Amino acid sequence: MSDTTQTDPVQTVSDQPEPAAKTVDGLYLVDGSGFIFRAFHAIPPLTRSDGTPVNAVMGFTNMLMKLLADHHAEAVAVIFDSKRLNFRNEFYADYKAHRPEPPEELKPQFGIIREAVEAFCVPSIELEGYEADDLIATYARLAREQGRQVTIVSSDKDLMQLVTDGVAMLDPMKNKVIGFEEVFEKFGVTPDKVVDVQALAGDPVDNVPGVPGIGIKTAAQLIGEYGDLETLLERAGEIKQPKRRQALIDNAELARVSKRLVQLDDQAPVPTPLDDLKVREPDHEKLLNFLRQQGFRSIITRVENEIRADGRLVDGAAAPSGSTPTSASATALPTSAPEVRASARFDGKGTYELVQTVEALDRWIAAAHAAGTVAVDTETDSLHACSCKMVGISLAVEQGAACYIPVGHVGPDGVPAEGSLDLAPSDAPPQLPVEEVVARLKPLLEDPAILKVGHNLKFDIQVFGGHGIRLAPIDDTMLISYVLETGLHGHGMDELSKLHCDYTPITYDQVTGTGKSRVTFDRVALDKATEYAAEDADVTLRLYQALKPRLVPERLTTLYETIERPLVPIIADMEAEGILVDCDVLKELSKDLASRLAELEIEIHRVAGHTFNVGSPKQLGDVLFGEMGLQGGKKGKTGAYSTDSATLEPLAEQGHDIVQKVLDWRQFSKLKSTYTDSLQQQIDAKTGRVHTSFSLAITTTGRLSSNDPNLQNIPIRTEEGRKIRRAFIAKPGHTLLSVDYSQIELRLVAEMAGIEALKHAFREGIDIHAMTASQVFGVPLDQMTGDIRRKAKAINFGIIYGISGFGLGRQLGISAGEANSFIKTYLERFSELAAFMDKTKEFCRKNGYVTTLFGRRCHIQGIAERNPARRQFAERQAINAPIQGTAADIIKRAMVRIPSALEAAGLTGRMLLQVHDELIFEVPEAEAAETSEVVRRVMEGAASLGVPLVAEAGTGHSWADAH
DNA sequence: GCAATCACG
DNA sequence: GACGTACGTGATTGCC
Incomplete structure (x- = not known):
């Protein structure tokens, strides 16, 4: 079950959440003409590659698609106005006379929108002499007579008079249902009185005259008082306000005409019988063809995803050229299809x-x-x-x-x-x-x-x-x-x-x-x-x-x-x-380090016989290996002496004091410049805290990385460095909690390679390094020495890194040959490992990538190189990536679950940092113990494997104490 | 801007 | 048997 606990609202189109306004199944009557204008004005200008404007087409298409997807309609029709005049002009010539010609950019879109409706296999209906509203009124009546639910898809106020039991309106753009309440809000009366209000108030847009001086508010009040228009007109003399009274008496006839104009005709001769409006199975090819013609790429993608989700399409068969796996990197944007x-x-x-x-x-x-x-x-x-x-x-x-x-x-x-608040001239x-x-x-x-x-x-x-x-x-x-x-x-x-x-x-x-x-x-x-x-x-x-x-x-x-x-x-x-950082602690450390650096520098210069920049590897190399004649070789293309710690440490052990001092100087210099000094600069003035940035798409294995500042490499390995962790603290009343996975990568090696002896050891909670030591070196556990265990530990790490005799030898300070014999023994004792490594390399050669337990793909470059050095490098990466990557997957899974797990437990602590196998939290002191348990439980349960995952927790006022 | 160095897992 | 070596990162410094 662990794979499916996370759900997200948007996976595919068909997976989208239920719409807020879901209406009952039944007949959907779409006010096509209304939508054309609305879409035209709502969508910014878009043109097809041939120059035809298609913004209204796109808006309309989207609306229709959304409607069909969100509602399970049993019947749908899109109703349009006919171009000609209608019966209203017969008794009122000026009806809609002020309507300007549609904009030039809209005209060519009328026809295309009818094609769109056709492409969706939805009937489109129009009738000469009648407006769309009349046809909608008629169909609504017919459906009601059969006892069917009707939804009028429109936001046009002229249609609100039709709202009644079983007839609702739906504004698909706002996804809002318009029912009794909404109509009342708009007109101040129930839907059956809407025409009376409109008759009085008139409508300048449609050139419905109404009664001058009366708007919706007054009209609603009057109708509310007198019941209906006729009664009001008959009793107009009773009205107290003289102006209003006179206006009603003078314009009674105008009001009656207005009512006839706004009253919809529900007795229109419908061109298509109601029973023919059934929803038909969509013809995907036809629809996609239409969409391609318009160049609606995002809609095409959605439709294809939907079709694919329905399993009606073989993968890739109708996918655009850019979305098939094989051609994806080559051509993302198809050149053949026209583009919007x-x-x-x-x-x-x-x-x-x-x-x-x-x-x-x-x-x-x-x-x-x-x-x-x-x-x-x-x-x-x-x-x-x-x-x-x-x-x-x-x-x-x-x-x-x-x-x-x-x-x-x-x-x-x-x-x-x-x-802005600043009043300066702007x-x-x-x-x-x-x-x-x-x-x-x-x-x-x-x-x-x-x-x-x-x-x-x-x-x-x-x-x-x-x-x-x-x-x-x-x-x-x-x-x-x-x-x-x-x-x-x-x-x-x-x-x-x-x-x-x-x-x-x-x-x-x-x-x-x-x-x-x-x-x-x-x-x-x-x-x-x-x-x-x-x-x-x-x-x-x-x-x-x-x-x-x-x-x-x-x-x-x-x-x-x-x-x-x-x-x-x-x-x-x-x-x-x-995370809260105590600046004073850092200042103190900086001061300390500064004086020790100064002392060391004087001493180093004294021994060298002259001053030089100890921080310059070039000058240092010249002093140590040139002037003083110590043993060490030139390296690299730069021709400079190598002076890294691997080179200097043996010299220091031979008793060269100056080299030890250089090493100390280096360490302190690093600590001061990278940590104590710069970290102070990185404290946010507003919060008093340090806010790192985690990169989610940098590493080749799936790990996070931290930068600006990097809080994933705060020192811990040396006593001096560890002091820096004392500066990372919890706010008052809180404590830092650190929970880390124990040996997660080695556990994953045991799991993924199926090494029974290792798995068994982990299940029994045996000291894993001691156990491998006894296996590889044949030493019984009760005779184990620290040195043998250290060697075994190095081998175990080596396995994770894609072991080589040379690397292990260098790590242990032994010859590559000796290291190779250790490896050989190791592979004999844990025979499943060699097979795993071979299989992994072979898979990588074949596919160019390796995978983690959770399906992450890590592409490895150079796996088929002829140059053995480069190829072996790739092979080590191929061995390491599934292990490091699976560990990264697991801690990420835990991180996704932890915030909600804490909330569910009523805990208020916050997750602050991730350091690859460790999570740092700031929690109220009183919640520390419980939080620690919740976090451990989530981390240990983030994957269910044949080996147990173990997470260990520590708390303290500072990060140093929490470890 | 790159190389060298070193901090972490 | 070649070839140069442990895996993955980021920050600082010196130097061209």
């Missing part, structure tokens, strides 16, 4: 939209709703997600259709934008206030039905988190690329764009400049910022379309959806939390 492009071309600079008004913003939000998927990217003034300022947001809804919303740009002199460019943009975007960005796609969304999640937005659900193109092609290349956006889209995006440096003249992004001019930022969102969407479809056929969906993707918000929280 905004008025912009992909490489046409300066054509993305700069959003500076609420109207434009709302248009993009509506477009995102229509598309169902939106690529999001944030721009900030620094790379530190926790402390940076949000400068702008970009959205992309379709290839080429992207915008940039500036919210934090300042003028060239750094004057804040208008709306030369900041015009832009919407950040609060307003955030407020309008929040429902979209948190909408469980809208997928947010980003590249390295961990960053954007933190930026939005700072503004009270919890971005979800998400897909991350960086992580999709990472699970698909770990080890083949990096996963930065620019690199992936070149690789998959054959396109080089504008670089950050091009926009901000480099070196001395670099400016922060908030000072970049808006046009330049738009080109860069909107393009990033656009590229992200393209990468998504190229990469996401590969997950299923390449069997990487589970890894991505249950491990990598859920980890994103969890790591984001850990980074935002940070």
